[in-house]
Amino acid sequence: xxxxxxxxxxxxxxxxxxxxxxxxxxxxxxxxxxxxxxxxxxxxxxxxxxxxxxxxxxxxxxxxxxxxxxxxxxxxxxxxxxxxxxxxxxxxxxxxxxxxxxxxxxxxxxxxxxxxxxxxxxxxxxxxxxxxxxxxxxxxxxxxxxxxxxxxxxxxxxxxxxxxxxxxxxxxxxxxxxxxxxxxxxxxxxxxxxxxxxxxxxxxxxxxxxxxxxxxxxxxxxxxxxxxxxxxxxxxxxxxxxxxxxxxxxxxxxxxxxxxxxxxxxxxxxxxxxxxxxxxxxxxxxxxxxxxxxxxxxxxxxxxxxxxxxxxxxx
Amino acid sequence: xxxxxxxxxxxxxxxxxxxxxxxxxxxxxxxxxxxxxxxxxxxxxxxxxxxxxxxxxxxxxxxxxxxxxxxxxxxxxxxxxxxxxxxxxxxxxxxxxxxxxxxxxxxxxxxxxxxxxxxxxxxxxxxxxxxxxxxxxxxxxxxxxxxxxxxxxxxxxxxxxxxxxxxxxxxxxxxxxxxxxxxxxxxxxxxxxxxxxxxxxxxxxxxxxxxxxxxxxxxxxxx
Numbered sequence: 001x002x003x004x005x006x007x008x009x010x011x012x013x014x015x016x017x018x019x020x021x022x023x024x025x026x027x028x029x030x031x032x033x034x035x036x037x038x039x040x041x042x043x044x045x046x047x048x049x050x051x052x053x054x055x056x057x058x059x060x061x062x063x064x065x066x067x068x069x070x071x072x073x074x075x076x077x078x079x080x081x082x083x084x085x086x087x088x089x090x091x092x093x094x095x096x097x098x099x100x101x102x103x104x105x106x107x108x109x110x111x112x113x114x115x116x117x118x119x120x121x122x123x124x125x126x127x128x129x130x131x132x133x134x135x136x137x138x139x140x141x142x143x144x145x146x147x148x149x150x151x152x153x154x155x156x157x158x159x160x161x162x163x164x165x166x167x168x169x170x171x172x173x174x175x176x177x178x179x180x181x182x183x184x185x186x187x188x189x190x191x192x193x194x195x196x197x198x199x200x201x202x203x204x205x206x207x208x209x210x211x212x213x214x215x216x217x218x219x220x221x222x223x224x225x226x227x228x229x230x231x232x233x234x235x236x237x238x239x240x241x242x243x244x245x246x247x248x249x250x251x252x253x254x255x256x257x258x259x260x261x262x263x264x265x266x267x268x269x270x271x272x273x274x275x276x277x278x279x280x281x282x283x284x285x286x287x288x289x290x291x292x293x294x295x296x297x298x299x300x301x302x303x304x305x306x307x308x309x310x311x312x313x314x315x
Numbered sequence: 316x317x318x319x320x321x322x323x324x325x326x327x328x329x330x331x332x333x334x335x336x337x338x339x340x341x342x343x344x345x346x347x348x349x350x351x352x353x354x355x356x357x358x359x360x361x362x363x364x365x366x367x368x369x370x371x372x373x374x375x376x377x378x379x380x381x382x383x384x385x386x387x388x389x390x391x392x393x394x395x396x397x398x399x400x401x402x403x404x405x406x407x408x409x410x411x412x413x414x415x416x417x418x419x420x421x422x423x424x425x426x427x428x429x430x431x432x433x434x435x436x437x438x439x440x441x442x443x444x445x446x447x448x449x450x451x452x453x454x455x456x457x458x459x460x461x462x463x464x465x466x467x468x469x470x471x472x473x474x475x476x477x478x479x480x481x482x483x484x485x486x487x488x489x490x491x492x493x494x495x496x497x498x499x500x501x502x503x504x505x506x507x508x509x510x511x512x513x514x515x516x517x518x519x520x521x522x523x524x525x526x527x528x529x530x531x532x533x534x535x536x537x538x
Contacts, residue, residue, distance in 0.1 A: 018423065216406070217406055219404075220404050220406060220417070221417065221421060222390075222393075223364075223366075223393065223398055223404070224393065224394070224398075224417050224418040224421055224465070224469075225390045225391065225392075225393040225394035225418060225421055225422065225469075226390060226421040227387070227390045227421075228387070228390075230390075230421060
């Protein structure tokens with residue numbers, strides 16, 4: 001009894017040795033038939049790459065939209081006859097409201113300058129004798145007050161002010177855009193679950209065929225006293241290998257696509273005078289992809305093994 | 316070692332294969348099971364190895380009642396029995412060594428121990444030099460000897476053989492039987508099904524005769 005401790009450790013060590021050995025043997029067996037194994041792995045990889053790529057796309061779009069949060073929520077265009085002092089007064093009134101984070105006053109001169117540098121209107125503007133641009137107040141609400149209902153209410157109220165000629169809501173489209181991305185991302189997650197189920201079926205079917213191919217061997221192993229778990233184990237390990245290698249394939253495919261799109265995207269961004277680094281799979285996401293892939297194919301092989309290997313059952 | 320008590324085995328398609336079979340085999344005994352094909356020899360052996368269960372009656376092996384043996388214990392029961400088949404049931408894609416090693420691998424023995432025991436078993440059947448060969452490269456007699464090595468490699472107390480010489484000529488058969496005698500001399504219990512009556516009669520062992528699923532002859536060791 002005193003020797004039980006080390007003995008137990010010995011047994012755990014022996015067990016781990018066996019598991020490792022079976023895992024390596026199973027990998028060796030898969031490698032001996034490179035073509036079918038490679039094809040199964042490629043199918044898993046492509047199946048998983050599709051939802052991952054779509055997810056990354058929506059993630060990048062979201063990051064891009066996040067960069068536009070600096071846009072004013074409402075732009076107030078004041079009447080032409082309002083001068084700078086009166087405009088300052090209106091701005092001060094607005095700044096007192098607690099729901100607003102910031103109010104910027106853009107004078108006629110500033111607006112004209114901006115037009116000259118940005119829009120390529122320099123030629124046309126130099127023809128003008130007077131500045132046709134109104135004073136604009138750019139309004140940024142507090143984050144807690146930026147829901148579309150509150151903005152609508154604020155927008156409606158400001159329109160009734162006598163100094164205000166016209167008010168434009170700038171962020172509504174942005175919110176709509178974000179809602180669309182949210183929807184798309186949810187759809188992508190659903191698609192991912194569906195294709196994960198596909199991986200489960202692919203691996204399940206592959207393992208099923210493997211079991212049928214090795215029927216004779218399995219029978220003989222049962223004759224010489226193999227336990228059910230001894231016979232099942234290599235098939236379950238095969239499932240883990242398919243999942244791991246398929247997941248790695250998907251990872252490579254997605255990151256390759258990101259790499260290939262990096263340049264065209266930054267060219268496109270530069271045309272919009274902005275920078276946009278396309279992001280691939282981070283370490284946490286990589287782990288999630290590999291873990292998910294292994295999980296789905298392990299379940300697939302588990303189902304196949306349970307359906308087709310019933311153990312040493314006397315007739 | 317083996318005790319049959321009023322054992323019946325009925326197949327839905329073929330009808331009664333064994334009926335009211337009772338006999339006892341002591342530990343260390345060697346016996347032949349004879350009868351025409353279809354007399355129930357294979358069925359009897361399959362019941363002992365728990366490849367099948369009887370329709371009625373009890374089979375006891377090594378003091379263990381097979382009727383009450385739970386499913387998960389069946390592999391351990393089979394590890395105590397070496398089984399030899401007419402078609403030898405070797406794996407064609409594995410070497411002789413790997414084929415013989417199978418019962419030990421299944422039992423979870425270490426590499427060194429497996430190597431030692433497999434070579435000892437191959438030595439006993441005279442095939443030590445062919446351990447790297449594949450079964451297809453061997454003659455029928457050699458293949459059967461590989462099957463025998465596999466059956467005894469784990470040193471089971473009981474060995475069952477179903478027509479082990481069915482495909483072999485008389486000289487090779489005699490060789491196989493003398494191999495069995497040597498195992499019996501070291502205490503292994505053997506039950507060998509065969510229809511090679513001439514050979515069986517020339518040997519001093521108990522003969523059980525099956526006719527149409529019934530035990531119709533038993534020399535009971537008093538030959």
